[in-house]
Amino acid sequence: MSAEPHPSLPPVRLHSDAELARDALVAPLFARAVRLARWAGPATRVDTGGELVADQLPEAASVLGLDAADPDSTAYAAQAWRVAVDSGLVDVTEPEEDAGEAGEPQFGTAAPGEDLAVVAGGTPADVLDLWLAAVDTVLADAAVPDLEDLVDALDEGGEIDFDQLDWNPRREADFLDGVLANLYLLTVAEGGAADAPVPLPVLAASMVVPEGMGEPTDAVLEQVSDAMMRLDDQFRQLEPIGLVEFRPVDEELMAEAEEPPAAGAASPTDEEDVSRYGMVRLTPLGLYGVRARMLEAGVEAPAVGELADKGADALLDAVAVYPESAAQAEIEQWMAGREPAAAVAELLAAARGDDEGAPLRRLRCQQALATAGPEAEPSVRGVLDDAELGGLARVWLAERGAAEVPAPDPAxxxxxxxxxxxxxxxxxxxxxxxxxxxxxxxxxxxxxxxxxxxxxxxxxxxxxxxxxxxxxxxxxxxxxxxxxxxxxxxxxxxxxxx
Structure with a gap:
C-alpha cells in the first residue's frame, strides 16, 4: 500500500488469528485458488507468465463446480488460477523459448506448491500470509481498466495506447489504496461506521471533494459520479477475496436518472434510495488485511491488545490518545494478564510526572483502576501522601466505601x-x-x-x-x-x- 493519507489512526479491534484464518479459507476466490492448486498436476499446461492455456480453462471451471460453457465461469477459473500462482499455492515452470520444432506451440507445467501444505497444516498466521499475497493479486487486477476500455484504446498495430486510455498503473493503485484507507478510517473512528456499511457516494466523495469545500460544483459532482462507478466495478472484484461486503449500484438507477422523476417519488435522502447507489463495509478479515498493508507502508495503525505485553508507561502513553472505548478495551486486556496488586502499583508509578502528557496519563490510570478489585487497595493506600496521586487514590477508595480514608487538604x-x-x-x-x-x-x-x-x-x-x-x-x-x-x-x- 503506497497511499498514506492517515499518519496515525484509531486502534482497531481485530478478531483472533484463528477466526481470521477460517474466514480466509472460506473466502470464495481463495477457496477456488486452493482447489485449483490441488488439481494441478502433470497434465496441467501453462503459457508464458504461468497462465493456464485456453483449452484447459473449461476443465478448471468444472473442477470449481462452475458451468464450463459459460465465459464468466472460465474467467473466474482464470482469476483463481492467477491467485494460486501468485500466492505460491501453485509452482509453474514456464515454457522454454527455444524448445521444440519451429512453429510448434510449447507449454510449461504446473504442480502444487510447497505453500499448499500451509492450508491444511500451517498456523493461522501462515494462512493469513498466503491470503495477503492473494489480496495483492486481486488489488492489482482491480486497478486495471475495464476490458472494453482496453479494446477501445488499441492502436492500429494492436498495442494499447496508454495516452488515449489515460491509465497510470501507479496512480490507479494509489487511488484504490486511498479508498481502502478512507473506508478503514470511517470504520474504526470513534462514532464512525463500525459494522455499518458506508454509502458508495460518501466514499467516492472522500476521494474527490477537496477538503473544506462547501457546496460541490457540478464538475466535482461529475467526478464523484465517475469515481462511484469506478468503485462499483472494483468492489465487485474485491468481495470474492473476503475484503468487503458489497451491495452494488442498482443497475436500473442510471436508466431512472435519465427519466423525469415521477410524482410522489421518494426523496434521494431516503435510506432505501441511498442504498441503491451502492453500500460497502470492510469485513473483519478486510480490516485485518487493510491494516496489514498500512503497517507495511509505514502507517501507524494500532490494534487493541497489542500493548498487553508492554509496561504500564507504554500503556498509559498510548491509550492517552485513544478514544475512550478503545482505551478501556486496551486497559482491560492489559490488566487481565497481570497480578492485580502488582499491575496497580505499576500503573500508579507510570502515572507520575509534571510533563504535558501527565494529566491525561493520570486520567487513564484512574480509568484502569476502575477495573481493579479490593486486592488493589494496599497499592492505592500506598500513594495517599503522594502529591500527584493522593487525590486520585482518595477518589478510588471513597468510591468503594473503604474505611479510614483521610480527607484531602485544600492544596x-x-x-x-x-x-x-x-x-x-x-x-x-x-x-x-x-x-x-x-x-x-x-x-x-x-x-x-x-x-x-x-x-x-x-x-x-x-x-x-x-x-x-x-x-x-x-x-x-x-x-x-x-x-x-x-x-x-x-x-x-x-x-x-x-
Missing part, C-alpha cells in the same frame, strides 16, 4: 481540580460538557479563584485561561481570567496557546 483539592480539567482538555478539547464540569468543581469552594492560582501544577495558568473562556457563570469566568493572569508568570503550561 490537594485544588491540585486535583487543575489536573482533572487539564486531562479533560487534553482528552477531548473544549467540549460542551466541560463548562458543567468546571462549574461542579468550583461550586463548593468559596474563594476558589483567589487560591487556585497559587497551585504548584504546571497546567494552572492554562486551565484558568480555559475556565475564563468556558465557565458558564460570567462572574466566575472573569475571576478565572484574573487568576490566570497571576498564575501565568509562575509557570506557563506547554499546551497553552502562544
Amino acid at each position: 490537594m483539592v485544588f491540585w486535583l481540580t487543575v489536573d482533572t480539567i487539564a486531562a479533560q482538555l487534553a482528552a477531548d478539547g473544549e467540549t460542551q460538557e466541560l463548562p458543567l464540569l468546571m462549574e461542579t468543581l468550583t461550586a463548593h469552594h468559596s474563594g476558589f479563584f483567589e487560591q487556585v492560582w497559587r497551585v504548584e501544577h504546571p497546567a494552572t495558568a492554562y486551565v484558568l485561561e480555559a475556565m475564563g473562556r468556558l465557565h458558564p457563570d460570567k462572574k466566575a469566568a472573569k475571576e478565572a481570567r484574573k487568576a490566570a493572569f497571576k498564575a501565568r508568570s509562575r509557570r506557563p503550561w506547554p499546551g497553552s496557546p502562544s
Whole structure:
C-alpha cells in the first residue's frame, strides 16, 4: 500500500488469528485458488507468465463446480488460477523459448506448491500470509481498466495506447489504496461506521471533494459520479477475496436518472434510495488485511491488545490518545494478564510526572483502576501522601466505601481540580460538557479563584485561561481570567496557546 493519507489512526479491534484464518479459507476466490492448486498436476499446461492455456480453462471451471460453457465461469477459473500462482499455492515452470520444432506451440507445467501444505497444516498466521499475497493479486487486477476500455484504446498495430486510455498503473493503485484507507478510517473512528456499511457516494466523495469545500460544483459532482462507478466495478472484484461486503449500484438507477422523476417519488435522502447507489463495509478479515498493508507502508495503525505485553508507561502513553472505548478495551486486556496488586502499583508509578502528557496519563490510570478489585487497595493506600496521586487514590477508595480514608487538604483539592480539567482538555478539547464540569468543581469552594492560582501544577495558568473562556457563570469566568493572569508568570503550561 503506497497511499498514506492517515499518519496515525484509531486502534482497531481485530478478531483472533484463528477466526481470521477460517474466514480466509472460506473466502470464495481463495477457496477456488486452493482447489485449483490441488488439481494441478502433470497434465496441467501453462503459457508464458504461468497462465493456464485456453483449452484447459473449461476443465478448471468444472473442477470449481462452475458451468464450463459459460465465459464468466472460465474467467473466474482464470482469476483463481492467477491467485494460486501468485500466492505460491501453485509452482509453474514456464515454457522454454527455444524448445521444440519451429512453429510448434510449447507449454510449461504446473504442480502444487510447497505453500499448499500451509492450508491444511500451517498456523493461522501462515494462512493469513498466503491470503495477503492473494489480496495483492486481486488489488492489482482491480486497478486495471475495464476490458472494453482496453479494446477501445488499441492502436492500429494492436498495442494499447496508454495516452488515449489515460491509465497510470501507479496512480490507479494509489487511488484504490486511498479508498481502502478512507473506508478503514470511517470504520474504526470513534462514532464512525463500525459494522455499518458506508454509502458508495460518501466514499467516492472522500476521494474527490477537496477538503473544506462547501457546496460541490457540478464538475466535482461529475467526478464523484465517475469515481462511484469506478468503485462499483472494483468492489465487485474485491468481495470474492473476503475484503468487503458489497451491495452494488442498482443497475436500473442510471436508466431512472435519465427519466423525469415521477410524482410522489421518494426523496434521494431516503435510506432505501441511498442504498441503491451502492453500500460497502470492510469485513473483519478486510480490516485485518487493510491494516496489514498500512503497517507495511509505514502507517501507524494500532490494534487493541497489542500493548498487553508492554509496561504500564507504554500503556498509559498510548491509550492517552485513544478514544475512550478503545482505551478501556486496551486497559482491560492489559490488566487481565497481570497480578492485580502488582499491575496497580505499576500503573500508579507510570502515572507520575509534571510533563504535558501527565494529566491525561493520570486520567487513564484512574480509568484502569476502575477495573481493579479490593486486592488493589494496599497499592492505592500506598500513594495517599503522594502529591500527584493522593487525590486520585482518595477518589478510588471513597468510591468503594473503604474505611479510614483521610480527607484531602485544600492544596490537594485544588491540585486535583487543575489536573482533572487539564486531562479533560487534553482528552477531548473544549467540549460542551466541560463548562458543567468546571462549574461542579468550583461550586463548593468559596474563594476558589483567589487560591487556585497559587497551585504548584504546571497546567494552572492554562486551565484558568480555559475556565475564563468556558465557565458558564460570567462572574466566575472573569475571576478565572484574573487568576490566570497571576498564575501565568509562575509557570506557563506547554499546551497553552502562544
